[in-house]
Amino acid sequence: MDIIKSSRDNLPVLQLKGRFDAHEVEPVNAWLAEHTGKGEARIIVNLEGMNFIDSTALSTLVRGLKNCRERNGDLHICSLQQPVRVIFELTRLDKAFDIFPTEEEAAKGF
Template sequence: MDITHKVSNSINIIQLGGRFDAHEVAPVVAWLKGHAEAGKVNLVVNLAGVNFIDSTALSTLVQGLKHCREKNGELHLCCMQQPVRVIFELTRLDKAFSIYTSEEEATAFQA
């Protein structure tokens, strides 16, 4: 999996590419946990390059959302490919997350 990090509008963003599955979650868990513990609780996960997501990866994102909300923050998702979007819809996680079509929309909230 390809992972890049950046900051836009004072929002920390992680961009993922490839398969996001049980074998690839460790760096994402570390990134989410590290930012939440540092008090940077408004985060964006850009899934533009993700073509497959499994239940472990979904659980990782749910835990990240939980940690952000516990500290009055938010975890936004953006740029999902259709196969990944279908998984979120089937699991009804599209109701739990704020999902945006672009990174610009996802970073528009206040830091």
């Protein structure tokens, strides 16, 4: 999996590409801990280019979401490709996250 760290409108953005499974959660956990442990945590996770996500990876994102909301912030997901969109739907996590078509809209959605 490729991990690209950037920012948009002063919001931290994590872009993940490829297959996101339990082998890959550690760097994502570290990034989430860094950006959800202080202040009003508002972050974007861009999943453009991701074609598979497993339950461990989903749990990592859910934990990140929870940490953000505990600090009155949020974790916005954007740019889901169809396989990952279907996985979010089947696991009903599409109801838990605010999901946006583009990174720009995810940033404006705060």
